[in-house]
Amino acid sequence: MNYRFQNLLGAPYRGGNAVVVNNTLLISAVGNRVSVTDLVKSETVTLPFQASTNLRRIAASPDGVFLLTVDENNRCLFINLPRRAVLHRLSFKHQVGDVKFSPNGRFIAVAAGKLLQIWRSPGFRKEFFPFELVKTFADCNDRITSLDWSPNSDYLVVGSKDLAARLFYFEESKTKKKNNNSKPFLFLGHRDVILGAFFGVDKKTNSVSKVYTLSRDGAIFSWGYPKFEPMEEEYSEPESPGTPDVRRGQNGELVNLKKRKDMEHDTNDSDEDIGPLLHNLKWELLKKDFFLQAPAxxxxxxxxxxxxxxxxxxxxxxxxxxxxxxxxxxxxxxxxxxxxxxxxxxxxxxxxxxxxxxxxxxxxxxWKSESYILKQQGHYFDVNCIAYSPDSQLLATGADDNKIKVWTVSSGFCFVTFSEHTNSVTALHFMANNHCLLSASLDGTVRAWDLFRYRNFRTFVTPTPKQFVSLASDQSGEVICAGTLDSFEIFVWSMKTGRLLDVLSGHEGPVHGLMFSPTNAILASSSWDKTVRLWDIFEGRGGVEKFDHTHDVLTLAYRPDGKQLACSTLDGQIHFWDPLEGVEMYTIEGRRDISGGRLMTDRRLAANSSAGKCFTTLCYSADGSYILAGGSSKYICMYDVAEQVLLRRFQITLNLSLDGVLDFLNSKKMTEAGPLDLIDDDDSDTEEGIDKQTRNKLAYDLPGSMPNHGRPIIRTKCLRIAPTGRSWAAATTEGVLLYSMDESFIFDPTDLDVDVTPEAVDAALKDEQPKRALILSLRMNEDALIKKCIVAVAPAEIPAVAASVPFRYLQRLVEALAALLEKSPHLEFILRWCQELCKVHGSSIQQNSRNLLPALKSLQKVITRLHQDLADTCSSNEYMLRYLCSTSNKR
CATH class of the missing domain: 2.40.10 (Thrombin, subunit H)
Structure with missing residues (x-):
């Protein structure tokens, strides 16, 4: 049950601005979450916290420690980026157009509507009132769209929708300087909204020398001010040491500057050095340039x-x-x-x-080498189906945009996209060899993809066009089956020849569930005709069993050992069948568990509404002890199969920009014309670039109908657990959510006693008793101690120690070896451990393969990845050695 959110795939960017921290960390908004991409290591990770709605603006401190995010509700999160923790929260009263840290990191400039607010940046301490509003400028006549700080953090230039840019002076000290005009300087002349205003600096003096303003119509104006020469001295001859520092005043009298500075304590001493303030200068337009991209x-x-x-x-x-x-x-x-x-x-x-x-x-x-450092693109519409590779390293996604993307789970990057389908992709399936991917689509084709050469090497079609919604393959990979939406048939092809072998008829509704038994060649299919059928394809006997239900069957799933079959019905129940005996074992009532979330168009409360309260996707765990279920809800339910109880509910999002997240709607937003959120009063020129009418294609609505103005509805379309059992993925409206096992704070001993302590483990290691130390650590089930004891065993003693490990501790030992193999440099040492365990416990592993399968899959995943890395390294070294030998022979 101890799963936690790990990453979000399928949507690298969804609006707002992007920020680059420390030259290599790219921070972007993904809905209401923040994604951090390491451009050097080629890894991406999604931070674990969420905002209330989709993020609009992101700002990072100059040192890259703090991060500031603002969402559509103008709610701000102040984040410690290295620790990935939210430190403070704040809400602004006006729409935030831009936000930036000052170059010295002490202040934050916020464009809140027409106001320019300067806030003091909070630190690491927990304070009752961390944000302090230092100053507010209210000189703009319309909403501020952009702002920029000067290098010394004393000036700000802002652009607004009133076609003007303004230069503000911000003094950190609370005392006002004399002769300081607080009015900003206006840069006028643009004919459209100003989208960018920036300071230009003189490279020699590092001082502000010019200002650039850019407007939406494609114009860029360059502004400058006349250079001032230093004031000439009144007396050119050298003065004696006793002569006071005097200068002619405005009326011609001699003024002692030293005495005047001593008397005027409220005047800044540096005023005589810095010259006039920038906003008091007479700026002039130096140049007008145009990008000439009209009508864009x-x-x-x-x-x-x-x-x-x-x-x-x-x-x-x-x-x-x-x-x-x-x-x-x-x-x-x-x-x-x-x-x-x-x-x-x-x-x-x-x-x-x-x-x-x-x-x-x-x-x-x-731009210098004209090459891509990063090139990622998510699905244009919702993800319909996902599939894990047998070694759990790859994840394939198919969506309504007719595309298939294959992602690397560890890095979060998509490395190949297949776009040969001409309609929505509805089902995906990885073959057992890990190098072939099958896909089914509404365009009437089932395609096989080669993940070595990245091509479609085989296409399966029918005599007349059909729409496929389900897909399955047997363990050997010789037979491919697909269920249809329109003709209610199941088509069977040969993988080697691509020929149509058989057509299975009998269902009277769309076949949305299709799966082969993991242990034999029995095919199970579920349909909206309220039945589940079992088919014997290889013996040619056709349908061998039929399970009747009282409601439409939406999906099904086999337990990994093939001795149990689960199916979900339209009334919100999960039925468990024994496929060998043909009897129903038990039923889970899940209507109340999945209920939650009220749509904007619902006339009833979430607790009283009966629409959509059913599971549309099921998935067994790797050992078959629990099952995951999801559907048209914000919840994903985890059930214990043996006890038929709800273990945990995962809420997939807190994003209020999606429909169906709130359980209770705000009555204040209800008007005579309907809910206020459904009244489209947005501007025609949306700055964020997201058209609400085409943001998401709602597959569950009739063509042309938009009951909630195209607002995406939260739901889970597909669930898959990795073969290793360490993680699982959910295809949701937000994207593909990845959850991984979290063992950082759970202590789960297997055989604890008074004498089983960490001190006893250390004492056994000191006495050179590796067998006793390893058994004690396995009984405590402490990951660090187990790894410590494994490494402490001498290579010559590995066979004897491996033979002394009881079988009940074998799964935990294999998991520790897989984790060590992923990070430890002692590759041969750990592989020798694995070899000896297989020799000693080989028969026991075969008899209890169901319980040990997740741990063995984890070990296989790490070994496969290491084999690939070593193969690439060896081939590179071999090429390098050949090159060096050839050059030495020539010399």
């Missing part, structure tokens, strides 16, 4: 001070890189046909990050 609009922009470069993105998918101030176009390329919603430099300026919210696309491009 500018949608994203960023400026790098060190390189003096500007990157811009447009609504037609084109981006440009320009060298300022001469406005020289370095690159002008197209990413896609959809608009770019974020464009940002990294700290060094050699990488450009682009995001397209509508396509879920995230790119990192090195």
């Amino acid at each position: 609009k500018l949608t994203a922009c960023d400026y790098h001070r060190g390189l003096d470069m500007v990157v811009v993105g447009f609504s037609n998918g084109v981006f440009g890189l320009y060298q300022m101030p001469d406005f020289v176009c370095i690159h002008l390329l197209s990413i896609s046909r959809e608009k770019i919603t974020t464009a940002v430099f990294n700290g060094l300026g050699n990488w450009l990050t682009f995001g397209c919210a509508k396509l879920g696309q995230l790119l990192v491009w090195e």
Whole structure:
């Protein structure tokens, strides 16, 4: 039961801005979560916390320690990024257009509606009131769209929807300077909304020398101010040491500057050195430049001070890189046909990050070498089906956008996309050899994909077009079966020849469930005609058993040992059958367990509504002791099969941007025209780039009907547990959620006694008794102690110690060896352990394969990955040695 959220796949980017921290960490928003991608290690991880709605803005502190996120409800999370913990929370009263840390990290500038607020950045301490509002500027006439700090954190330039940019002066001290005009300087002349305003610096003095403003119509204005020469001294001849520091005043009298500074304590001593303040200068327009991309609009922009470069993105998918101030176009390329919603430099300026919210696309491009550092794209619509590879290293996803993506579970990256299907992908299945993937689609084809050459090497079709919704293959991989939606038949093909072998008829409804028994060649199918049928394909006897139900059967699943069959019905029950005896074993009533969440269009409460309270996907655990069930709900239920009790409910999301998350709706939002959230009063030009009418295709609605204005409804379409049993995946509206085993805080001893203590283990190791130490550590079930005892065994003593391990501790020992093999450098030592265990306990492992299967799968997964890594390393070394030998012979 101790599973926790690990990662989110299928949607690398969904809107908002992206931030690059420490030049290599890319931080982006994925719905209401934050995704962190290491561009050097090629790994991505999703942080475990959630915001209340989809994230709109992200800001990072200059040192990369703190992270600030703001969602659509203007609720802010202040996060410690290395510890992945939320430190503070804050809510803003107005819509937040932009937020940035000051270069010194002490302040946070927030564009809250028309107001520019300066907040003091909180630290690591837990405070009652961590956020302190230092100052508020209320000079803008419309919503602020962008802001930028000066390098010394004294000035801010902001752009707003009133077609003007303003230069503000922010002084940290509470005392006001004399002759300080608090009014900002206005940069006027743009004819459209200003989307970017940036400070330019002089590379010699590192001081602000110019300002760039960019508007939505594709114009960039360069602003500057006249240079001031230092004041000439009144007396040119050298003064004697006793002469006081004097200077002519405005009326011609001599003024002692030293005495004046001593008397005026409220005046800053550095005023004479820094000269006039920037916002009091008379800025002038130096140059007007245009990107000439009409009718496309500018949608994203960023400026790098060190390189003096500007990157811009447009609504037609084109981006440009320009060298300022001469406005020289370095690159002008197209990413896609959809608009770019974020464009940002990294700290060094050699990488450009682009995001397209509508396509879920995230790119990192090195502009000097013109090569991709990162290129990820999620599914355009909801994920329908998922499948784990036999070694649990790969995860395949199929969606309504007709695409199949294969992901590496450890890194979270998609490495291949298949797009040959012409309609929604409805089912996926990995073959036992781990290198072949099967897919079924509504386009009437079942395709086989080669994961070595990344091609479709076989296509299975029917004499007349059909729509396939389920897929299965036997253990040998010789027979492929697919169930249809329209003709209610099951088609059987030969994998080697691709010929149609048989057509199984008998169902009177769509065949949505199809699965072979893991132990024999019996095929089980479930249909909406309220029956589950068993078919003997190889003997040619056709249907051999029929299980009747009182409601439509939605899906089914075999237990890993093949001695139990579970099926879900429309009334919210899970029926368990003995396929060998043909009798029903027991039933789980799950209507109340899965109930939860009220739609915006529901007329009843969530507790009284009967619509959709059923399980549409089932999945057994690797050992068959529990079962996962999900459906049209925000919950995923875990049941103990033997006791028929609910063990745990996983709430897949807290995102209020999705429909069906809240159990109770706010009556204040109910109007005469209906719920306030369903009234479309958004602007036509959505800055985030997500069109609500095409954000998600709702498969459960009639074509053309949008009862909730296209607002996505939370649901679980597919559940799969990894063959290792260490993790499981759920295809939801949010994406593919990955949950992994969490053993960090659970103490679960197997055979605890008074004498079984960590001190006893250490004493046995000191007395050179490795057998006793290992048995004691296994009885305590402490992972660190078990690994310590394994490493302490001498290589010559491995056979004797392995033979002394009782069989009841074998599963825990194999799990520890798999974990050691993944991180330990002692490869041969641990492989010798595995070899001796197989020699000693080989017969026992075969007899109890069901209980040991998850641990053995974990060991197989690690060995396979290490074999692949070593093969690549050896081939590279072999090539290098051949090259060195050839060059030495020539010399």
